[in-house]
Amino acid sequence: GQQVQQSPASLVLQEGENAELQCNFSSTATRLQWFYQRPGGSLVSLLSNPSGTKHTGRLTSTTVTKERRGSLHISSSQITDSGTYLCAMERDDTGYQNFYFGKGTSLTVIP
Amino acid sequence: NAGVIQTPRHKVTGKGQEATLWCEPISGHSAVFWYRQTIVQGLEFLTYFRNQAPIDDSGMPKERFSAQMPNQSHSTLKIQSTQPQDSAVYLCASSMGQFYAEQFFGPGTRLTVL
Secondary structure, three states, X not given: OOXXXXXXXXXXXXXXXXXXXEEEEOOOOOEEEXXXXXXXXXXXXXXXXXXXXXEEOOEEEXXXXXXXXXEEEEOOOOHHHOEEEEEEEEEOOOOOOEEEEOOOEEEEEEO | OOOOEEEXXXXXXXXXOOEEEEEEOXXXXXXXXXXXXXXXXXXXXXXXXXXXXXXXXXXXXXXXXXXEEEEOOEEEEEEOOOOHHHOEEEEEXXXXXXXXXXXXXXXXXXXXXX
16 A cells, blocks of 8 residues: 555645645654655755754754654745655665655645 | 766657666765656656665566666666556656665656557
8 A cells, every 4th residue: 555645635825825744654764755846847855854853944844753744844835836745755674775755745836 | 966867858669669768876876766757656666776786676567677777877777568558757866875865866757658
């Protein structure tokens, strides 16, 4: 089954509103990594943290590994934030880097 | 640093033809990952190399897909007898290889099988 589940699947916000993206995973994870993908573009790493909270600019990533969940908070959304946000779970039980991706949250920010 | 380089960016093949996709990882990175991305399935892991050695190919369709890393500067993904269901964006990523190392993705190769 799907090891990483993201919600919501899509989200429409007005410019200036905040967004909260959720990521739940079904296996033991060492960390979550959040990626951004513009339509037709490649993946760009946003934040990565094994546990706790990490900030960069308007983004805040929170990971609660024991509860197998994480979230990405986007404050004061801008039109240029539109795109797909992917959550990737890294596992360490295989002895090497092993990533599992969710299907993403499609964010549309409108004026 | 040019980042991860993938060529070609777009490839169109006829059903039954062979397609070879190329990836050049970031210099110094020891781990290379191949993924396939479609709207329906999302991002699917295909295979993983570390220090040029194949570590995990559990995501590779066994019969027609193969991947190699002949040297530390490039990896190839070969699809024989391509089928329309192989149409997807194939993404290559590289990292330093150890846990917590950040993955860097290439721009992808969009493969269309007619």
